Structure formats: structure tokens, C-alpha cells
Amino acid sequence: MIIQQLHDHRVLLVSQDSFYRGLTEEESEHVEEYNFDHPDAFDTDQLLECMGKLKSGQSVNIPIYDFKNHRRCSESFRKVNVSDVIILEGILVFHDQRVRDLMDMKIFVDTDADIRLARRIRRDTVERGRDVLSVLEQYADVIIPRGGDNHVAIDLIAQHIRTKLGQHDLCKLYPNVCVVQTTFQIRGMHTLIRDREITTPDFVFYSDRLIRLVVEHGLGNLPFTEKQVVTPTGSIYSGVDFCKKLCGVSIVRSGESMENALRACCKGIKIGKILIHRVGDNGQQLIYHKLPEDIAQRHVLLMDPVLGTGNSANQAIQLLRSTGVPEDHIMFLNLISAPEGIHCVCKRFPGVKIVTSEIDAGLNEEYRVVPGLGEYGDRYFGTD
Incomplete structure (x- = not known):
């Protein structure tokens, strides 16, 4: 845009990307692990040499980098x-003091x-032969304004890491435990439904969103058969064909909050109910149930928003x-x-x-879950 505004051939654009180092054979074999956004990925010494010659009035040969093969084109140069004006652009042109000392004006473009992500995906997939997944894996998961001064963000990240560490240990111990991959979108919804000040409509809205994610994740772990279509x-x-013999079973009453999400994902699915009621303090439980007659031939999705002590869950599983x-066949x-x-x-x-x-x-x-979210049924159905 600056060059277009000036309409002047004495303005030259030099890109730091031209000075990427060529990857070794070993680095090429593990290119998905290579960090192209690190200062060491660039040949800064050659960049300095070229910029020094340009500033002293000499012509130079700029390398041409092949982004698909991650090597320089050995026979080709630009x-x-x-030129009177040189514009040097790149993500790390401010990193090296020697490069900064060459500059008369330093500009950071805030977008x-x-x-930024949309532009990067478009550039890397169209011009550099990469797939979207590899671009996303290289991109940041979260951008923190104000850096280390943003204490709320730092606390959020620290808690996120602590949670993931705890989940990782349990998932290693029990391969049958599956935790939905955490994102800051999911973390944000958890923050909302755990807030005791949230309104009932908002609690229901964000709970429903989370429930839908859990249901979808659960369905993704069911068996499937291969299928071809025209x-x-x-x-x-x-493609694949969905598992046909399914049913849902909700543990009354909190589990009933998950029924709509299951119906939305599985058209016409049968849903049974189990009521587990604790009597006094002697630990005895009364169980009422209404289940599909052919439940023994189905995969069962047992639903309850909170797994606390596990006693009620075990009672329900034993009944099934x-x-x-x-x-x-029970999930x-x-x-x-x-x-x-x-x-x-x-x-x-x-x-x-x-x-x-x-x-x-x-x-x-x-025996209440902490930090938890309180009495889920009362909060969801507005009876708290």
C-alpha cells in the first residue's frame, strides 16, 4: 500500500522470508516439528550483508526460497x-539489534x-503448498493482551495447565476415560456456568452448548461400519454408517437436562429413565426405572451432568x-x-x-464436587 501511494520506482520491498535457511534432510523429515517462527530459522547474517550493500548503493542478489520444499532455489536469485527507500518487512525484523540499527523508521502493524489467521491460512495453503491443519498447529492457541501484566489471563492459563495435568494422569490410568479436548471456548463456557451470579436462562444456554459437545464426542466413540454412497x-x-442400535438413559432429574441434546443428534432415539433416591443417612437407595424393552441389544448412553462420588452412577450401571x-456397551x-x-x-x-x-x-x-457448579438440577430447572 505504501508503494502504491508513492508511485515511485525508487522504493524497494525486501522480505525477511527470502532469507529462510534451507532445511537439512533430517529437518525435512520432521518438518511438522520445525519452528519457522523462531529467529534461528532465518539467515540473519546474509540479510545484514544484503541490506548493508543496498544502503551503500550496491546492487544485490536476493535469495529465492521454495516454501513447498523448504529449500533455496540454488540457481535462481532476484x-x-x-533504491532510495528500502522497506524491509517480516515477523522478526525487530529481533536482532544489528538489523534494528539499520532502520530509520520502525513500524509494527497491528491487525x-x-x-491475521485468515491471511496466513490463505497464503500458506495457496502459495506454500501446506494444509490447513499444519497451519493451525503452528499458530497460537490464544493471544494475551498486555503480556505478563494481564494477571487474569495468566491465572486462566495456569489453571488450564493444572486441569490438563490432572486429566492426563487419570486418562493414562484409565484408558476408558475420555475428556473432550479443552479449548478456551469450552473453558469460557465452564467459567460462565460455574459462576453463582449467572442467570438461569444463561446457565441453561451455556450448559446446553457444553452438553451438545459432550454428546457429539460420545457418539464419535461408538462403533461404525464402512459405507459407500453415490x-x-x-x-x-x-464413508461410514452410524451405529444404529442406540438408546439414552437419564439419571433423574439432572440427567434429563441432557436429553434434548441427544435427541437433536440422534433422530427418534429411545430414552429411558432411572431414579435413584437416597433414604435418610443409612445409605439405602430406592431405584425406579423405565427402560426400552430391547435395551440389552443396544448401546446405552447413560446421562448425568455431574459425576461426584460415583455411587449413583454405579447403581445405575449395575441396573443396566x-x-x-x-x-x-455402556457409555x-x-x-x-x-x-x-x-x-x-x-x-x-x-x-x-x-x-x-x-x-x-x-x-x-x-462430598460435593469442588470447584464444581452447585446443585445442577436446581440451577438448570430454576428450582434453586
């Missing part, structure tokens, strides 16, 4: 003549993160087993889980798969 263009598409449902879906509950269920029913969106710190003296 010959650049003397919104979504625009597309409208007459071509063959090789008594009706003939194989253990490995327990919830929003948050306490480690104690995971241990309790997995040790008794190692074949049951648990799918959750977050694993909390544990239980307090009152």
Missing part, C-alpha cells in the same frame, strides 16, 4: 538494484487476530447390567467429574467408557 455428481464417496446390557456422559467418582466407576466397571468435558479437583467434606 537481482535488486539501488486483528482473526484477520454423490449428486455421480461419484462414489467412501442386570437387564443384560454388556458393560462395554457414561457428564459435564464434570471428580477424580473420586472416576476411580469408583472405573474400578468396578472397567469396560464402561466415561466421557466428560472437565475433571475437577475433587470432593469436599460434604
Whole structure:
């Protein structure tokens, strides 16, 4: 844009990208692990040599880099003549003091993160032969305004790491435990529904969004069969066919909050109910259930938003087993889980798969999940 404004051939644009180092054979074999956004990825000495010659009035040969093969084109150069104005652009042109000392004016272009990402995807896929996934893996997951001074963001990241460490340990211990991959979008929804000041409509809205993610993740772990279809263009598409024999079972009443998400994902799915009611302090439980007659032939998605001690979950799973449902045909879906509950269920029913969106710190003296989100049913149905 500056060059277009000036309409002057005495303005020269030099890109730092031209000075990428060529990868070795070993680096090329593991190119997905190579960090192209690190200062060492550039030949800064050659950049300095070229810029010094240009400033002293000499013509230079600028390297041409092949971004698809990650090497320089050995036989080709871009010959650049003397210019009165040199614009040097690149993501790390301010990193080296020697390069900064050459500059008469330093400009940082501040562009919104979504625009930067869109431009990068378009450039790297169209011009550099990369796929979208590799671009996203190289890009930042989160951008923190004000850096280390942003204490709220630092606390958020620290808690995120602590949560992931705890989840990782349990997932290694129990391969049947599956945690939805955490994003800051999911973390944000958890922040909202855990806030005791949130309104009931907002609690329901964001809970429903999280529940839908958990349900979708759970469905993705069900068995499938390969299937081919003919597309409208007459071509063959090789895909998969969904697991047909499914049913949902909600643990009343909190589990009923998850039924709409399941119905939205599985048209016409049958849903049964289990009521577990604790009587007094003697630990006895009364169980009422209404289940599909052919439940023993189905994969069962057991639903309860909170896995606390695991006692109610085990009662429900034991009931399903008594009706003939194989253990490995039961999947327990919830929003948050306490480690104690995971241990309790997995040790008794190692074949049951648990799918959750977050694993909390544990239980307090009152056997409530902490940090938790309170009495879920009361908050969801507005009876708190």
C-alpha cells in the first residue's frame, strides 16, 4: 500500500522470508516439528550483508526460497538494484539489534487476530503448498493482551495447565476415560456456568452448548461400519454408517437436562429413565426405572451432568447390567467429574467408557464436587 501511494520506482520491498535457511534432510523429515517462527530459522547474517550493500548503493542478489520444499532455489536469485527507500518487512525484523540499527523508521502493524489467521491460512495453503491443519498447529492457541501484566489471563492459563495435568494422569490410568479436548471456548463456557451470579436462562444456554459437545464426542466413540454412497455428481464417496442400535438413559432429574441434546443428534432415539433416591443417612437407595424393552441389544448412553462420588452412577450401571446390557456397551456422559467418582466407576466397571468435558479437583467434606457448579438440577430447572 505504501508503494502504491508513492508511485515511485525508487522504493524497494525486501522480505525477511527470502532469507529462510534451507532445511537439512533430517529437518525435512520432521518438518511438522520445525519452528519457522523462531529467529534461528532465518539467515540473519546474509540479510545484514544484503541490506548493508543496498544502503551503500550496491546492487544485490536476493535469495529465492521454495516454501513447498523448504529449500533455496540454488540457481535462481532476484537481482535488486539501488533504491532510495528500502522497506524491509517480516515477523522478526525487530529481533536482532544489528538489523534494528539499520532502520530509520520502525513500524509494527497491528491487525486483528482473526484477520491475521485468515491471511496466513490463505497464503500458506495457496502459495506454500501446506494444509490447513499444519497451519493451525503452528499458530497460537490464544493471544494475551498486555503480556505478563494481564494477571487474569495468566491465572486462566495456569489453571488450564493444572486441569490438563490432572486429566492426563487419570486418562493414562484409565484408558476408558475420555475428556473432550479443552479449548478456551469450552473453558469460557465452564467459567460462565460455574459462576453463582449467572442467570438461569444463561446457565441453561451455556450448559446446553457444553452438553451438545459432550454428546457429539460420545457418539464419535461408538462403533461404525464402512459405507459407500453415490454423490449428486455421480461419484462414489467412501464413508461410514452410524451405529444404529442406540438408546439414552437419564439419571433423574439432572440427567434429563441432557436429553434434548441427544435427541437433536440422534433422530427418534429411545430414552429411558432411572431414579435413584437416597433414604435418610443409612445409605439405602430406592431405584425406579423405565427402560426400552430391547435395551440389552443396544448401546446405552447413560446421562448425568455431574459425576461426584460415583455411587449413583454405579447403581445405575449395575441396573443396566442386570437387564443384560454388556458393560462395554455402556457409555457414561457428564459435564464434570471428580477424580473420586472416576476411580469408583472405573474400578468396578472397567469396560464402561466415561466421557466428560472437565475433571475437577475433587470432593469436599460434604462430598460435593469442588470447584464444581452447585446443585445442577436446581440451577438448570430454576428450582434453586
